Amino acid sequence: MSFLTALINGISLGSVYAIIALGYTMVYGIAKMLNFAHGDVIMVGGYLCFCTVQYLGLPTLAGVILAVVGCTALGIVVEGLAYKPLRQAPSLAVLITAIGVSYFLQNSALLIWGADPKAFPSAVSFPSVKLFDGQLIINSITIVTVLAAVLVMVALTLFTSRTKMGKAMRACSEDKGAAQLMGINVDRTISMVFAIGSGLAAIAGVLLCSAYPTLTPTTGSMPGIKAFTAAVFGGIGSIPGAALGGVLLGIIEIMAKTYISTQLSDAIVFGVLIIVLLIKPAGLLGKLVPEKV
Amino acid sequence: MEKFKSLPAATRSTIITYAMVVIAFLIMQGLLSVGAVSNSTQGLLVPICAYICMAISLNLVVGISGELSLGHAGFMSVGAFTGVVVSTALAGSGTSGPVRLLVAIFAAGVSAAIAGLLIGIPVMRLRGDYLAIVTLAFGEIIKNLLNNLYVGLDVRGLHFSMSDAASLGMAEGGKVVINGPQGAVGIDMISSFTAGFLLILFTLFVVLNLVNSRSGRAIMAVRDNRIAAESVGINTTKYRLMAFVVSAALAGMAGALYAMNYSAIVPKKFDFNTSILVLVFVVLGGMGNIRGGIISATLLTVLPEKLRFIGDFRMLIYAIVLIAVMLVSNNRALMERLHGLAGRFRKKGRAPSPAVASKDGGDLS
Known part of the structure; x- marks a missing residue:
């Protein structure tokens, strides 16, 4: 039973990673940038939800919606102010700017909400599910997390494959120049991707804080790095890859914690990533693009 | 002066870099001797030296070799804890502080180089x-x-453990040198500003000589066009690995210097944020521009x-400054206007300053 419990916990944590990794991978796929501020958008989402529930006394669902709306707006503003002027700049300049944005968000949160951890109210209130005469207990938040991840995945897949905007996104990530010639507004498409990614980060933030209910200005950093790892693990730029990478990473992390060592779990997670990349240098589902000379 | 102008550009640039470091050191020493430096600034001197060494060594990987490394603090960490262990082990042998520091820094360089080699071999398969x-993962x-490493010292020598301090199995009177997440405590603070200055000179010497050598040109050729470099017979993996390992060794030395400036140091100090901090120094200074890296490391440590x-x-201002500088x-358009303004005050015929971070980095100094 302990194996099943660990597996379920792993899938739940992995689902959160997957949602965050989706944001990373979409932004990377289209803008070819490592958005290190993504993890901090998670934190902002968590705080927004926390404030709505705690101070305004609204139901959790309102908090989630507000967090998504707020983070989407934040994503658009950040993209417009900090990343848009750097479209032609070398990628390292954009990377450093993203790090600047990350510091900015963390320290703004520190000023607004303070350094002491906030106890996050549980986002779901229905009881946990008991199976096999109570030997296997599945927390309600675990179920909600997995359902949310599946929902997000389906919605995103439909969006990218069926809608016009989604097609434009795929076209831009394939070849920006050709997309522009076909009349696609590349600039607006990139902004759109940032908006979607930030909205997803908000959902991930609420789920993450519900599962691990302490909220500090640096809450988003480590999950951000892990999710980034997950995106690379699955093949960065690939949406199914991000989902697969996220879930696998979550399972590996919880399994390592349960069966090997709690302290060394991070080392094991990153170790597995390195081994996978050495065997498949473009990640699990990534395509290796041959260089043309 | 005429003689100086007739030197090759690379040599001239090298001399300017050395001169800048020496003059800065002499001015600082002068200020220290008349007591014009506040205590808090004095406490910054060794960290600044260590960060300058870090910036120079990371520049070798990011600027000269063209690989983005996000785990440079790891090598600093390896060096720092090796240095502390070696210096503590030598403490009883009656050697003087500077000698112990020298041995510790050397050992730190060796261990970080080994770590760099072990990590570099798999890493260089990727791009x-x-x-x-x-590199981030490593x-x-x-x-x-290191968070789980316990090292103890007693009369029988060093003891290592990965579980806890009690399992070190030390004899009576043994001392725990590295205590897992609590890190190293009771470090002999033998680092000094002069030692830091000498380490900067050494780091500069190694990097500048490497850059201006046959190997250095090979490294830059691989950076500029890997396929072309390969087709003229350059062993790309060898040269990329060379830059990576040298850089790791220098980072380890800087780590030892840094650690022995404090009485206690924790493994958490050398995390992802520290790697990023050093990367910011390099990028703001201009990739591949070593002088720029030295200046930005100093300014961004003091700021x-x-x-x-x-x-x-303060960190909010720091973040805004960072974003603003990058933008x-x-x-x-803005930079061209600035250059136009600067050009009016300058003699004609000089190239614009390398402040614009161009795609392949500024000039090499």
């Missing part, structure tokens, strides 16, 4: 952002392992300290 993420692994009076706002220095 671009994948390489970056793997940095995190090093931090995680947060000088902003301490505004309390919690301004990459705004071509």
